[in-house]
Amino acid sequence: MITLDNATKRYGPITVVDGVSATIPRGGVTSIIGPNGAGKSTLLSMMSRLLPLDAGTVHVDGLDVSTTSGQTLARTLSILRQENQLTVRLSVRDLVGFGRFPHNGGRPTVVDREHIERALEYLDMTELADRFVDELSGGQRQRAFIAMVLAQDTDFILLDEPLNNLDMKHSVDMMRLLRRLVDDLGKTVVLVIHDINFASCYSDTIIAMRDGALIHQGTAEEIMTPEVLRDVYDVDIQVELIRGNRIGVYFA
Ligand SMILES: Nc1ncnc2c1ncn2[C@@H]1O[C@H](COP(=O)(O)OP(=O)(O)OP(=O)(O)O)[C@@H](O)[C@H]1O
Ligand SMILES: [Mg+2]
Incomplete structure (x- = not known):
């Protein structure tokens, strides 16, 4: 469980995250x-201590993220x-290997190598594993970084x-993979996403900011109701039920 209690971030006089309290199961x-x-x-960064509250x-x-050790x-x-x-x-393989650092302090074991190869496979990156990251396309690079995160093999993945x-x-594969990590391995996944229909089809919980x-x-x-979505985005979004999923349809 992740518990946020009055989480607040300010830059000078401006409050960019304003007293957020929530429980993420x-x-x-x-x-x-x-x-x-x-x-x-900003909220996700505060959850992971990348940004102080x-x-x-x-x-x-x-664990209180402000006082728990980095490792x-x-x-x-x-x-x-x-x-x-x-x-x-x-x-790519070396980048993914960095995900194992908190576990091995830079001395990879057989188990670390298994995690690395599995993460590469999950992200369809095995064939590109020996390429340099700066030789990849934007989407390939994104998948390499996600593989690094998965290689870290933590219970909570943001x-x-x-x-x-x-x-x-690859978007559909990604969302299916996230579901598998939750359903088969018991992970807790929190993601920021702009596509409300992917959010609708693959999430247990949606938080709107x-x-x-x-x-x-x-x-x-x-x-996924026109009222809530209007409240969030100031846009009229029609919501249709398609194969049991609520899908937002919007036109300019
Ligand atoms: N270092 C900073 N200094 C000042 N203001 C900042 C800083 N970082 C972010 N902000 C401001 O904080 C607000 C929230 O930013 P944040 O990046 O959390 O938005 P977001 O919801 O992730 O948006 P996006 O969908 O565009 O990624 C924005 O108004 C942004 O301009
Ligand atoms: Mg953002």
């Missing part, structure tokens, strides 16, 4: 949606950031816009 897919600038990435607390599996936290929680850049030239740059097939506040939390059935 263990063992599920939780999607965070909301317009650009709503505070989604200005007020409030975050607990992950009972303990890195064995509990992994995060994919929205922007990922490398300053050194690395092969992903900021994992579908960035992915084509339709706007202007730094958490304004709605519920199941897809509860969130």
Whole structure:
């Protein structure tokens, strides 16, 4: 379980995450949606201690992220950031290997290698494993970074816009993989996502943010309504039931 209590982030006089309190259940897919600038990435960064909180607390599996050691936290929680850049030239396999660092301190074992190969396979990156990361396409690079996060093999996986740059097939594969991690391996996945229909089809819980506040939390059935979506995005979105899923349809 992840517990947020009054989580707050300010930059100067501006409060960009404003007293967010929420409980994210263990063992599920939780999607965070909301317009650009709503505070989604800031909230995810605070959950993982990439950003310190200005007020409030975050607990992950009972650990206070502000006071838990980096190594303990890195064995509990992994995060994919929205922007990922490398300053050194690395092969894909070496990049993915960094995910094992919290477990082996830089001395890979047979078990680490198994995790690396499995993560490469999950992301359809085995054939590209010996390429340098700077020789990849945008979507391939995104998958390499996600493979690194999965190789970390933590109970809690936070992903900021994992579908960035992915084509339709790889987006569907990605969402199915996230479901498998939850359903088969008992992981807890929290992702930021702009595609409300992927959120609707693959999430157990959806959290909607706007202007730094958490304004709605519920199941897809509860969130995928024209009223809630208008509240979040200021757009009229028609919601259709297609094969049991609530799908938003919108036109310019
Ligand atoms: N380092 C910073 N200094 C000042 N303001 C910042 C900083 N980082 C983010 N912000 C502001 O905080 C607000 C929330 O940003 P955040 O990146 O969390 O939004 P987001 O919901 O992830 O948006 P997007 O969908 O565009 O990724 C924005 O208004 C942004 O301009
Ligand atoms: Mg963001």
